[in-house]
Amino acid sequence: MKDDRHSRFRDAHSDRDQAEHVPSTPQSDSPAYRLAFADEDFLCREELRPVRLQLELLKPQLLLDERGIESTIVLFGGARIPDPEYKDKARTQTLADLSDYYDQAREFARLMTLKSIQTGGRDHVIVTGGGPGVMEAGNRGAMDAGGASIGLSIVLPHEQAPNQYVTPDLSFNFHYFAIRKMHFLMRARAICVFPGGFGTMDEMFESLTLIQTGRMERVPFLLFGKAFWEKVINWEALADAGTISEQDLDLFRFVDTAQEAMELIENWEPAPPRDSLPGREK
Numbered sequence: 001m002k003d004d005r006h007s008r009f010r011d012a013h014s015d016r017d018q019a020e021h022v023p024s025t026p027q028s029d030s031p032a033y034r035l036a037f038a039d040e041d042f043l044c045r046e047e048l049r050p051v052r053l054q055l056e057l058l059k060p061q062l063l064l065d066e067r068g069i070e071s072t073i074v075l076f077g078g079a080r081i082p083d084p085e086y087k088d089k090a091r092t093q094t095l096a097d098l099s100d101y102y103d104q105a106r107e108f109a110r111l112m113t114l115k116s117i118q119t120g121g122r123d124h125v126i127v128t129g130g131g132p133g134v135m136e137a138g139n140r141g142a143m144d145a146g147g148a149s150i151g152l153s154i155v156l157p158h159e160q161a162p163n164q165y166v167t168p169d170l171s172f173n174f175h176y177f178a179i180r181k182m183h184f185l186m187r188a189r190a191i192c193v194f195p196g197g198f199g200t201m202d203e204m205f206e207s208l209t210l211i212q213t214g215r216m217e218r219v220p221f222l223l224f225g226k227a228f229w230e231k232v233i234n235w236e237a238l239a240d241a242g243t244i245s246e247q248d249l250d251l252f253r254f255v256d257t258a259q260e261a262m263e264l265i266e267n268w269e270p271a272p273p274r275d276s277l278p279g280r281e282k
Helices: 012-019 046-066 084-089 093-097 100-117 134-144 177-186 198-212 226-232 235-241 246-251 258-267
Strands: 072-076 125-128 149-154 171-174 188-193 221-224 253-255
Touching (some): 046 177, 072 100, 072 134, 100 125, 100 134, 100 221, 125 134, 171 177, 177 198, 198 221, 198 246, 221 258, 226 253, 235 246
Parallel strands (some): 072 125, 072 188, 125 149, 149 171
């Protein structure tokens, strides 16, 4: 991270380093003596949550700005979907059958990263949750194309290290789900959702809600795997019940292949954020 200082005051790094080498005394060994910004125990206090939220928002923002990244292509999808090479080890036959979407995610990311490279890596940069399954496929496809990709990991009790295909200096780790979700969407030029479970559906529905309610601009919103999504969610029943409007079904499109997705994104008609909510008019 750059530290372009324009101040005549002594910098924080120097004071932190010097404070670590003061003589050991009862006073200097006390937690109270630690510099506040270098005191992890202090920063982890419950009262400091607003500061931690701000830090998690700022750190990736600053690093992405330094890399000149202006727009991203978001890939959501299941961590349990296997590489087809290992589909015989899948927990269920359905997961084995869904392994084709690993390849589709990888190919889509490869094609989109070739497009990104033409912009100098500023636009259309692939971003995933940094984990296995579809996320791994997305980062892997970007690497296949010779480009960079972002991984937004989250600390989970069972989670391993980020997948090996995330660009190392674009591999971020989060404590707060909410801030991670903001970083997924702040630069999103398109959102692609592959088959997945609770986490994928949470990300999908929250993103759709932001667009539905006009809190976010409309972007290409693609659901890979029409058969899967129509089986697990009865979209028409939601519209028939009136809990969403018929117009809400137009916020997304179904695709099955990487090439379909590329063509839809290329030909997507831009639209401003909604200024009203269909079906909620007074």
